[in-house]
Amino acid sequence: MTYSTQQDETVAPEAGASEDKGRRDEIVAVARRLLEHHGPDGVTMRAIASELGIRAPSLYKHVADKRELEVALIADGFRQQAEAFEQSEEHAIETFARRYRTWALEHPHLYRLMTDRPLPRNELPDGVEERAARPLIQAFGGSVDHARAAWAFAHGMVTLELAQRFPPDADIDAAWRVGIDAISNQSATTTNTR
Amino acid sequence: MTYSTQQDETVAPEAGASEDKGRRDEIVAVARRLLEHHGPDGVTMRAIASELGIRAPSLYKHVADKRELEVALIADGFRQQAEAFEQSEEHAIETFARRYRTWALEHPHLYRLMTDRPLPRNELPDGVEERAARPLIQAFGGSVDHARAAWAFAHGMVTLELAQRFPPDADIDAAWRVGIDAISNQSATTTNTR
DNA sequence: CATTGTAGGCTAACAGCGTTAGCAATGTCA
DNA sequence: TGACATTGCTAACGCTGTTAGCCTACAATG
Numbered sequence: 397m398t399y400s401t402q403q404d405e406t407v408a409p410e411a412g413a414s415e416d417k418g419r420r421d422e423i424v425a426v427a428r429r430l431l432e433h434h435g436p437d438g439v440t441m442r443a444i445a446s447e448l449g450i451r452a453p454s455l456y457k458h459v460a461d462k463r464e465l466e467v468a469l470i471a472d473g474f475r476q477q478a479e480a481f482e483q484s485e486e487h488a489i490e491t492f493a494r495r496y497r498t499w500a501l502e503h504p505h506l507y508r509l510m511t512d513r514p515l516p517r518n519e520l521p522d523g524v525e526e527r528a529a530r531p532l533i534q535a536f537g538g539s540v541d542h543a544r545a546a547w548a549f550a551h552g553m554v555t556l557e558l559a560q561r562f563p564p565d566a567d568i569d570a571a572w573r574v575g576i577d578a579i580s581n582q583s584a585t586t587t588n589t590r
Numbered sequence: 591m592t593y594s595t596q597q598d599e600t601v602a603p604e605a606g607a608s609e610d611k612g613r614r615d616e617i618v619a620v621a622r623r624l625l626e627h628h629g630p631d632g633v634t635m636r637a638i639a640s641e642l643g644i645r646a647p648s649l650y651k652h653v654a655d656k657r658e659l660e661v662a663l664i665a666d667g668f669r670q671q672a673e674a675f676e677q678s679e680e681h682a683i684e685t686f687a688r689r690y691r692t693w694a695l696e697h698p699h700l701y702r703l704m705t706d707r708p709l710p711r712n713e714l715p716d717g718v719e720e721r722a723a724r725p726l727i728q729a730f731g732g733s734v735d736h737a738r739a740a741w742a743f744a745h746g747m748v749t750l751e752l753a754q755r756f757p758p759d760a761d762i763d764a765a766w767r768v769g770i771d772a773i774s775n776q777s778a779t780t781t782n783t784r
Numbered sequence: 785c786a787t788t789g790t791a792g793g794c795t796a797a798c799a800g801c802g803t804t805a806g807c808a809a810t811g812t813c814a
Numbered sequence: 815t816g817a818c819a820t821t822g823c824t825a826a827c828g829c830t831g832t833t834a835g836c837c838t839a840c841a842a843t844g
Contacts, residue, residue: 440829440830441832442829442830442831451793451795452832453796457792461831511749511753513753515755541767544768545743545772548746548747548769549739549769551750552741552743552746552749553742553746555746556742556745559705560708560709561708561709566734566738571735571739571742574736574738575739575743578739578772579768579769579773582768613821634800635801635802644822644823645822646801646803647803647805647824648821648823650804651822652821655803656802
């Protein structure tokens with residue numbers, strides 16, 4: 397058996413730096429699609445390769461390991477979140493909460509990937525995490541304690557909803573209202589800007 | 591090669607019903623220990639078997655599959671939580687929060703196992719989930735919306751802490767204080783007892 | 785034009801995972 | 815003593831991520 401037509405596309409590498417980018421980006425894109433459509437179990441190296449018409453070991457010519465793919469998806473997720481959360485309105489807290497929940501429910505698997513495990517902060521582009529977090533901190537006038545409490549509440553609501561931990565007849569909107577109300581009407585006695 | 595000394599322990603089965611209990615409980619106990627000490631990746635069927643001096647396939651004489659083991663651990667976790675949370679004090683909310691956090695930090699892997707995925711409610715002993723949840727609902731005088739908001743906050747704080755998502759210098763205690771303060775001083779405008 | 789180097793495919797294979805099939809030895813009971 | 819259930823075993827399957835080593839096509843250089 398001979399390799400008949402491998403490497404058809406000759407794309408004339410444009411002058412400049414590393415040209416690995418194209419293929420690598422394709423791989424990441426496929427991984428993202430598989431994650432969204434088939435969940436974490438659907439993201440296997442063989443499945444990714446198959447979608448690209450190649451075999452799994454070939455992926456390692458472009459990517460060090462699977463973890464690197466996940467890091468790429470996480471970094472991308474932060475960028476998406478930053479865009480979704482950035483705003484300059486009143487009712488900042490309510491707006492943030494709504495957008496946070498919406499984003500998470502629209503990207504459940506990516507959200508889990510981003511929050512399940514410790515962040516690979518060393519491998520993440522600089523500032524990417526900060527930028528996604530800034531809108532929330534601003535909404536609380538720089539009080540990080542309040543911002544963290546609000547974040548924890550939102551994160552808890554979202555993960556419990558995603559994991560279907562509330563009873564089927566639970567009024568999730570009502571719980572959101574109660575929580576947001578409580579935190580935004582909070583008397584800022586112990587404001588911490590650290 | 592012959593099987594030399596298999597099945598040494600002759601324990602004289604006490605009269606009564608199914609005697610699978612003993613071995614099955616041992617298996618669950620080993621699984622729990624492995625989960626606590628080595629995390630979820632340490633809980634493999636081969637590792638469990640090895641601890642018991644047998645081979646992995648033999649486990650299936652006592653347990654249907656790995657999921658059943660996990661369900662047993664989850665049920666046990668709920669029982670532990672119920673005992674840890676049940677109380678009859680004042681400052682119920684603060685006390686609950688402290689105990690909730692303490693329990694989660696003491697059993698991080700079990701906590702994750704219990705909250706990560708949808709509960710196998712069909713396979714769980716009746717009432718076990720309810721009982722663990724009751725102390726919290728009582729602390730809020732039966733308002734399930736407030737209880738859920740508080741639960742989400744606590745769950746969010748705990749999972750973010752376990753996943754090391756707060757910056758290393760973050761004042762986690764302060765965030766807890768802010769959140770608890772907000773929710774317990776909440777004006778109960780929209781009380782829902784459903 | 786011939787040579788060399790590299791990029792990016794490939795197959796074969798390994799260790800580890802959960803799990804199944806089928807066999808063997810032991811202990812219990814009639 | 816014979817039958818049967820219990821509980822162990824080995825071998826194996828299909829899946830996972832990953833490595834080693836090979837081959838082919840193209841680009842650049844002499």
